[in-house]
Amino acid sequence: MSVRYSYQCYTTGDHALTFSFGDTIDIAVNEYILQLFHQYQRxxxxxxxxxxxxYTTITFVYDAMYFLSRKLDPIDTIQLLLAESLIPNMLTQKQTPERVIRIPVCYEADCAPDLASLAAIKGITAGELIQFHSSITYRVFMNGFLPGFAYMGKVHEKINAPRLSSPRQKVPAGSVGIAGDQTGIYPMESPGGWQLIGQTPVSLFDTNAIQPCLLEPGDQVQFYPISWHAFQNWSVQ
Incomplete structure (x- = not known):
């Protein structure tokens, strides 16, 4: 990677520093941030x-006492780390290979309470909405909101949708939703305001796993339709 992006720097609370590389969803910018992240891990x-x-930021949470005891300025130190170590070294590293993960989704009525109404609003059939949603390979831009909740994009312009005006108090685990041009999967039961168009039987978060989150930033995700019968019997496969 040979491109450099300009950034703005600001504090986040009293022991974190955030570098912002813009305010729009952009795959190239997100990839740049992930490469910075991987370089820091090295x-x-x-x-x-x-x-x-x-999406467009990277935040460093620091130990204030570490810097205070050494009479160092954490902001200056982290800015120097970014400018003189992370970015130069990142530019000489090969990009991290992307994983492609296929996830089954049941789009039938019992799993998709908003699919029919969203299709009607968009002037398409339910089948067309399913086709639009399952025909794209999505990028995981970031994890947030809940452990294992991956923000993915971008959905086809014909099926982007606003959040519900009144969020549900309970969204079942595995529910697949759309909000704006993003799609995501609720890893556990929780309140939520995304338009629900399907449900996956696959677990997105496992505290007993070496890597608890099934999906990580930079992953590529492909959804494929399964029947209600397959959904119900998935756990015994």
Whole structure:
């Protein structure tokens, strides 16, 4: 990767520093951020507790006492780390290979309470909506909201949809939703306001796994339709 992006820097609370590379969803910018994240994982810094990539930002959570005890300015140190170590080294590294993960989705009525109404609003059939949703390979831009909740995009322009005006109090685990030009899967039961068009029997988050989240930023995701019968019997396969 040889492209450099300009950024803005600002504090996030009293022990974190965020670098912003824009405010629009862009695959190239997100890839740049993920490469910064992977490069930090290679280099590390004893004064930094966590590094969090998002759509267009990367945040470094630091140990304030580490810097205070050494009479170092954390902001200056992290900015220097980014400018003199992470970015230059990243530019010489090969990009991390992307994983392609296929996820089954039941789009039938019992699993898709908003599919029919959304299709009607969009002036298409339910079958066409399913085709639009399952024919695209999506990028995982970031994880957030809930453990294992992956923000993916972008959906076909014909099926982008606003959030519900009144969020549901309970959204079943595995529910597949659309909000704007994003799609996502609720990894566990929770409140939620996305338009629900399907449900997957696959677990998205497992605390007992070495990698608890099934989906990670940078992954490529393909959905494929399954029947209600297959959905019900998935756990015994």
């Amino acid at each position: 280099l590390r810094h004893p004064g930094i507790k966590d590094c969090i990539p998002a």
